Amino acid sequence: MRPPLTGYPLGALSPTVGRGEGEGGFGHYPRFFAKAFANNRDRLQPMELGLKGKVVLVTGASRGIGRAIALVFAAEGCRLALASRTPSALAAVAEEVEALGSEARHWATDVTDPTQVETLVRNVCRAWGGIDVLVNNAGGGYAKAFEAVGDEEWERIVNLNLFSAIRLSRAVLPSMKERGDGQIINIAALSGRVPRLGQIASNAAKAALINFTESLAAEVASHGIRVNAVCPAAILTERWQQRVAHYGKEHGLSIEQAMTALAGKGIPLGRFGLPEEVASAVVFLASERAGFITGVSIFVDGGMGRSVSIP
Numbered sequence: 001m002r003p004p005l006t007g008y009p010l011g012a013l014s015p016t017v018g019r020g021e022g023e024g025g026f027g028h029y030p031r032f033f034a035k036a037f038a039n040n041r042d043r044l045q046p047m048e049l050g051l052k053g054k055v056v057l058v059t060g061a062s063r064g065i066g067r068a069i070a071l072v073f074a075a076e077g078c079r080l081a082l083a084s085r086t087p088s089a090l091a092a093v094a095e096e097v098e099a100l101g102s103e104a105r106h107w108a109t110d111v112t113d114p115t116q117v118e119t120l121v122r123n124v125c126r127a128w129g130g131i132d133v134l135v136n137n138a139g140g141g142y143a144k145a146f147e148a149v150g151d152e153e154w155e156r157i158v159n160l161n162l163f164s165a166i167r168l169s170r171a172v173l174p175s176m177k178e179r180g181d182g183q184i185i186n187i188a189a190l191s192g193r194v195p196r197l198g199q200i201a202s203n204a205a206k207a208a209l210i211n212f213t214e215s216l217a218a219e220v221a222s223h224g225i226r227v228n229a230v231c232p233a234a235i236l237t238e239r240w241q242q243r244v245a246h247y248g249k250e251h252g253l254s255i256e257q258a259m260t261a262l263a264g265k266g267i268p269l270g271r272f273g274l275p276e277e278v279a280s281a282v283v284f285l286a287s288e289r290a291g292f293i294t295g296v297s298i299f300v301d302g303g304m305g306r307s308v309s310i311p
C-alpha cells in the first residue's frame with residue numbers, strides 16, 4: 001500500500017508542505033492547497049502525454065486496431081512489444097514502428113496458450129526490464145445463432161476474448177506492483193454492453209471482460225495501477241471492409257455508396273470509425289493525462305451505444 005498523499009501527479013505535494021511552516025491548522029487550508037498544487041499550472045500546456053520511453057505490450061498487433069494502437073504509441077516515443085500468431089505480419093508492423101523513430105520487438109504468441117503467454121511476458125521483461133502498459137487487444141467473434149454454438153466454440157471465444165486478458169494481467173501485475181505503477185487497457189466492445197444479434201459468445205465474453213476490468217481496477221488501485229477498457233464498434237478494419245464490399249456487390253453499389261448506406265443504418269455519426277480513433281482513446285487512457293481515471297469503459301462507437309439520442 002502506498003502511504004497517503006503520494007501518487008499525486010507532477011510532484012505537487014512536497015513533504016514539507018503543511019508541516020513546520022505555521023500551516024498546521026485547518027484554517028490555513030487555502031494556503032496549503034495553493035502551495036501544494038502550484039505546479040499544476042504546468043498542466044496548462046499543450047497535451048504532453050508523458051509516454052516517452054514507456055514499454056507497451058500490444059496483443060493482436062499484426063493488423064487492424066492492434067496495429068493502429070502500436071503505431072500511435074510509437075508516435076509518442078514508446079518502445080513496442082508486439083504479439084500475435086503471425087511473425088511475418090508482426091515484422092512488417094515492427095518496421096512501421098521503427099520508421100516512426102521508435103523501438104520495436106515482436107514475439108509470435110498465441111494468447112490462448114497459457115505457456116506462450118508466460119513466455120511472452122518473460123521475454124519482454126528480459127528485453128526491457130518491465131512492462132509499463134499492457135494492451136489486451138487480441139480478440140474477435142463471428143456471426144452464429146445460439147443453437148449453432150457448441151461448448152468447444154464457446155470455450156475458444158471465451159479463451160480468446162477473456163482468458164487471454166486474465167492470464168496476461170496476472171503475468172504483468174507482480175512487476176507493476178513492485179514499481180507501484182502500470183496501466184492495463186482491455187479492448188472490449190460495444191457488444192459487451194449492448195449485445196449484437198448473432199454474436200452471443202463474443203457478446204458474453206466482452207461483457208465479462210468489461211466487468212473484469214472494473215473488478216481488477218478496484219483490486220489494484222491502491223498499488224497505483226490503473227485498469228480501463230475501450231469498447232469499439234463499427235471500426236473499418238478488414239472484417240468491416242469485407243462486409244462493406246459484400247453489401248455493395250449484393251446491392252449493386254460502389255464501395256463509397258455501400259459505406260454510406262451501411263453507416264446510415266444505425267451509426268449516429270453517419271460513418272464508420274477508424275482504427276486510429278480507437279488507438280487514440282487507448283493512448284490517452286495510458287497517459288499521465290488520464291492519471292485519475294480507472295475502471296472505466298470508453299465507447300468508441302460513433303454514438304451507437306445510444307449515448308446520442310436519435311431524433
Ligand SMILES: NC(=O)c1ccc[n+]([C@@H]2O[C@H](COP(=O)([O-])OP(=O)(O)OC[C@H]3O[C@@H](n4cnc5c(N)ncnc54)[C@H](OP(=O)(O)O)[C@@H]3O)[C@@H](O)[C@H]2O)c1
Pocket residue numbers: 059060061062063064065066083084085086089109110111112137138139140141160187188189190191231232233234235236237238239240
Ligand atoms: N473492428 C471492430 O469494429 C471491432 C468492434 C468491437 C470490438 N473489436 C475488438 O477489437 C479488437 C481488435 O479487433 P480488429 O477488428 O482489429 O480484429 P482483427 O483485424 O481480426 O485483428 C485481430 C488481431 O488479433 C490477433 N489474434 C487473433 N487470435 C489470436 C490469438 N489466438 N493469439 C494472438 N493473437 C491473435 C490477430 O493476429 P494473428 O492472426 O496474427 O494472430 C490480429 O492481429 C478485438 O478484441 C475485437 O473484438 C473490434
